[in-house]
Amino acid sequence: MDWRVRRIGQALFTVWGVITISFVLVRTMPGNPMSAMVVRYEEQGISPAQARHLVELRLNINPQEPIPIAYLNYMASTLQGDLGQSLYYDRPVAEILATALPWTLFVLSWAMFISFFVGIALGALMAYWEGGRLDVGLTGYATVMGSIPFYVLAILLLVVFGYRYGVFPTGGRQPTGIEPGFNWPYIRGVIHHAALPVISLLVVSGAASLSMRGNSIRVLGEDYLRVARLRGLPDSTIAVQYVARNAILPMYTGLMISIGSMFGGSIILEEVFAYRGVGYYMMSAVDQRDYPLMMGAFTIITIAVVIALLFADLTYSKIDPRAGGEGREGF
Structure with a gap:
């Protein structure tokens, strides 16, 4: 099969x-x-x-x-998509979650992809200057910030930039008094409301840079890089086509797996910022003992994670041909 x-x-x-x-x-x-x-x-x-x-x-x-x-x-x-009727909101559960899911995906996708690509760039620099000040400093930062729960930082950011200085909104997911639509005032308001949740996830996400650093250092010691240098290939070609491409490959699956942890973390994050996504409604359902909404949110989150992992599994062989074909039959 x-x-x-x-x-x-x-x-x-x-x-x-x-x-x-x-x-x-x-x-x-x-x-x-x-x-x-x-x-x-x-x-x-x-x-x-x-x-x-x-x-x-x-x-x-x-x-x-x-x-x-x-x-x-x-x-x-x-x-058939009929998840029952919410007890607390007196609306179909599917309707509530269909409205909330795009907002959760909006925050998580920005946080995930920014942290991923920034982590790749920083990890490559850390590996290139291994042992230098940049490497030591960023490694220490990633280690310390990676051990801090994101919701602790979220509360601190909310208190400082939300309540104390009023730089960002303290709750909600879109601006009030502006007609929703594809216009700059509304788009700017949406980004403004999502900024603190995204920053909370970005600041503590140091795993990508550390993984990229380790992968790059491992790749730098491979024999085929020595052969590439002996062939007289430019450093830029070696860096892009040999080092970066092979160092990124193991991180692709990790990127998809991180969707699961981010979806789980969105429950607390959206509650802290009163950001009405799937996690917010799931927490609300637990507080109100709204069983249809609770089970519906649980089902939607699980299906989203399963789809992400399936997508990663089916597409990994496209970016790394060594992982596809008959070699997968033994898995």
């Missing part, structure tokens, strides 16, 4: 597992949400039959149905 088919199959299996876990948690965990929601509705004076009907509408699970039938109906509804 072709390795690409196996990878796609593994991704689909993971998505199926996540949806199944969501069903099991809703149906069977202690103090299960279904019973809690029925009791909540009954406390509001709603009859037990009507309460069960409302729970069915909210969770896409009929409490009266046998578990296998309820599971099949839940799976069918979820695959």
Whole structure:
């Protein structure tokens, strides 16, 4: 079987597992949400039959149905994009998350790609001047800042630049009083609101520069570089086509894997800055015991991570032919 088919199959299996876990948690965990929601509705004076009907509408699970039938109906509804109705916001979960997901991707993509490309440049410089002041200084900075949780820095930045000096907004994701659209005042306001969350992730992301430094130093000692110098190739050609290209390759998969950690970190980050992305709504769902929204956000985050890793796996062989073809069959 072709390795690409196996990878796609593994991704689909993971998505199926996540949806199944969501069903099991809703149906069977202690103090299960279904019973809690029925009791909540009954406390509001709603009859037990009507309460069960409302729970069915909210969770896409009929409490009266046998578990296998309820599971099949839940799976069918979820695959059709029906994630239920939010208890707190009284809106479809799919609608809430569809509105929030682009904002989360906007912040995470800027932070991820800026840190990645800046890390590549700094790592290459650190390797070129190994042992020099630049190398020692940047290595120390990356080590120290990489050990600081990003949410600690986020709170400090919010207090200093948000509340104390008022340089950046203290919450929200877009400017008020400006018509949303493709116009500079609105775009500038969106960037202004996203600046602190992005900076919080950038300042503490030193792993890329350290990885690039290590990869570059390893590549600099390879025999084929000595052969390239003996052939009289220019330093620029050696640096770009030999050193940089081979040093970047191991970092590509790491870039995609970092999407998972960033999505997980967005829950706290968006709560700190009141930035209404997927993480913000997931935290809100936990606080309000909004089970449909909680499970929907969990499912969306997991699917996004699975897609990113699958994309990395399927495209890695395009930038490194050694990783493709028959060599993948043994994996």
